[in-house]
Amino acid sequence: MLVYFLRRLGQSLLVIAAMAVLVFIGVYAIGSPIDMMIAPDADQAEMEAAIARLGLDKPLWEQFFIFVSNALQGDLGNSFVYATPAAELILSKLPATLELAFLALVFAVFLGVPLGMIAGLKPNSIAGKTIMTGSIMGFSLPNFWQGMMLIFVFSVILRGFLPSGGRGETVDLLGIPVSFLTADGLSHMLLPAINLALFKTSLVIRLARAGTREAALQDYVKFARAKGLSERRIVLVHIAKNIMIPVVTILGLELGSMIAFAVVTETVFAWPGMGKLLIDSIQALDRPVVVAYLMLTVFMFIVINLVVDMLYCLLDPRVRLSEAKA
Amino acid sequence: MCAVSLAAVMASPVAAQELKIGLSSEPSALDPHFHNLGPNNAMRRHMYDSMVLQDESQQLKPGLATSWKPTDDTTWEFTLRQGVTFHDGSPFTARDVVYTVCRIPAVEDSPSSFTVYTKAIAGLEVKDDHTLIVKTDKPYPLLPVEVSTWGVLSATANGVAGDITFSRDGCSGTGDFPKTQAFNDGSKANGTGPFKFKEFTRGEKIVLERNESYWGDKPAWQTVTFRPITSNGPRVAALLAGDVDMIDKPPLQDLERIKSEGFEVAQGLSNRVIYLHFDHEQEPTPGIDGTGGKNPFKDMRVREAVSKAINREAIVARIMGGVAVPAGELLPQGMFGSTPGAEHDGYDPDGAKKLLADAGYGDGFKLVLGSPNDRYINDAQIAQAVAQMLARVGITTEVDAMTKSTFFARRNKYEFSLYMAGWGSGTGEMSSPLRALVATRDKEKGMGGTNRGRYSNPELDAMIEKALATVDDDKREAILREASQVAMKNYAILPLHYEVTPWAYRKGLSYTPRTDQYTIATGVTPAN
Helix, strand or coil: HHHHHHHHHHHHHHHHHHHHHHHHHHHHCCCCCCHHHCCCCCHHHHHHHHHCCCCCCCHHHHHHHHHHHHHHHCCCCCCCCCCCHHHHHHHHHHHHHHHHHHHHHHHHHHHHHHHHHHHHHHHCHHHHHHHHHHHHHHHHCCHHHHHHHHHHHHHHHCCCCCCCCCCCCCCECCCCCCCCCHHHHHHHHEEEEEHHHHHHHHHHHHHHHHHHHHHHHCCHHHHHHHHHHHHHHHHHHHHHHHHHHHHHHHHHHHHHHHHCHHHHHHHCCCCCCHHHHHHHHHHHHCCCHHHHHHHHHHHHHHHHHHHHHHHHHHHHHHHHHHHHHC | CCCHHHHHHEEEEEEECEEEEEEEECCCCCCCECCCCCCCHHHHHHHHHCCCCCCCCCCECCCCCCEEEEECCCCEEEEECCCCCCCCCCCHHHHHHHHHHHHHHHHCCCCHHHHHCCEEEEEEEEEECEEEEECCCCCCCCHHHHHHHCCCCCCCCHCCCCCCCCCCCEEEEECCCCCCCCCCCCCCCCCCCCEEEEECCCCCCEEEEEEECCCCCCCCCCCEEEEEECCHHCCCCHHHCCCEEEECCCCCCHHHHHCCCCCCEEEEEEEEEEEECCCCCCCCCCCEEECCCCCHHHHHHHHHHHHHHCCHHHHHHHHCCCEECCCCCCCCCCCCCCCCCCCCCCCHHHHHHHHHHHCCCCCCEEEEEEEECCCCCHHHHHHHHHHHHHHCCCEEEEEEECHHHHHHHHHHHHCEEEEEEEEECCCCHHHHHHHHCCCCCCCCEECCCCCCCCCCHHHHHHHHHHHCCCCCCCHHHHHHHHHHHHHCCCCCCCEEEEEEEEEEEECCECCCCCCCCCCCCCHEEECC
């Protein structure tokens, strides 16, 4: 396990280095941030001073060198627009995004797995077919449109049944503002969390259904049945446990993308999370924030994947054994 | 239905004192001197007064100064208002203005500094607590308008007890200035404005409270909450759902819908002109084909032909849904320096073809028109319409529309022979667009900053410079009118239309539209 861990760690560092080069060049090569943030009536002298202050007059390689040497000391640069450290800015948005992503994850798991298993156990029943049709909708309708429809139905038509956006009331939990502990906060979270969860729920339904159909025909299930175990125990213990590996893998990856790229949902619902910050920063060409964001995202994906791989080892003894030999 | 009307009845007493506004763009900070840009400047006006104020049509009116006058060519005397206090109770005196002017250049990492509006100040002298003498290097008529762009801080509240001596190279006696963060978290958010800081969570909300001891008309609202909702659809939805009482910049295509749902829309002419700028410099010029390497725009007949080929009325009617006004100058009628009755060229495709033939381009040529697609109202569609109109007179035009950050970067590298952009006059007078857009580029003089067509006309430059040194308002306005006519007559630049800014709000409110496009809660009143 330790060898396995170390090898994965080495690969991860390589990925981070490669991404640093790609992201930095990609973001710093386009556009002109000065024109986005300086008042139009600033004269040329002001403009040149602003360019020099941000170091944009230096050649790209020099800017990259400064970025890397600062990054190695844990400093991802200051936001052009807010003049505060970019990493700090992003992390201040993290709680809002995390609680939304986790609520969406809960929806995806607790709706997706049971529904998928029902569809898998009774594929030809009306319930099974309805679930599968619903999941196709969840897949194929654009996220943005789903969000607008949720707002339209629950906020506009049902005038104020649920708020159309924003974060609502927050309370401090260990010094971090969270919404899920207040009724107002929860009501604000509901629509965006559903919006974020719809696609993932559909995905989980499909995975769970396929897994269930496969597992139901396996010898160990037949054996369990022959042993006279109750149907309930067969489904909840023998089948459920065995379909979880692909579900955990996919959700691990999807959790990452829900945290990092909830851009559409956060924009539609004006949810003050990291995705909204990213899109605002891209529009304002706030380069340090975009770069820091992408670097933190890369870092997070790598950590999540590492954790998922470790989880495999725990869930499936075969992985544990083969990795120990390698 | 029952539940809805009941909710409405129960909500109304609260709503009378509380106002929620959905904003299309969020200020980057609540520090009044951090970032000289629209959203920040609008928010600043709630909490921090300036010596001179700008009303809805950007006319100057007394603020913290009750009157001001030039005492000689380079000296101005401001008489300050008596009995004004800051939010913390400390009295307002001339020393606070000196403190403010000293702080502006000292703001750390300001993305766009307010020094553009203070650097004309050569000296400041506190004659007594309520009289301030301002010295400039040369005659400087824009001083009153420039002091209207920055809010005043309290020296006392920031721990300064003694005298402050102003100097351009660094003041003395100011101590350490408060940091931007101290304004964002409210600890130093202390002005004289009609509203006080209550809460700011970036990306989420800004909450302001009425200043009960305000010197002017007290606002109608006990609490005002601003929520940034940057996407158009969700912002409209928030209004329709009743989550906010008012939104700025509703998309033009949604105005009918908003009205049909029982909401109100206010519209007002803005100070922003949308224009086409020619490349007056390069030869050959990028994107032009079929002219044998020549830059056709150096020929005034071609520029006039382009103007005549464009049907401004059609653009306003079809693309802008009537929510814009065709432009014949760089500043709308009625603003300082505009010529009464100034007309734009009429739509005359035949005349345009004839002019092109006279200029030797009877067979037309190929052109690429650069335009942003997310900066001005319906910008890419306007560019498309212009391209089709030019095609009809033989100039085969391809539109290259792109996101604003890329567009401005390319424009500043002179990559377009014809581009579309907009200019809002921050000072509300003609000197602003003339100086920025058509004066010869000159870093020393601070002229032609946005003249990316590199137009140059010494006669016009001389007039602009003369206007900028004429303190007498009537004389200055006459010179500006003349200069504007010279620029128009020479087709230095082609104004297309003035943007009209819409606001939408629930029934029972009213808002007086502002030419500077700012959304200011003091202008929102319960309609009677």
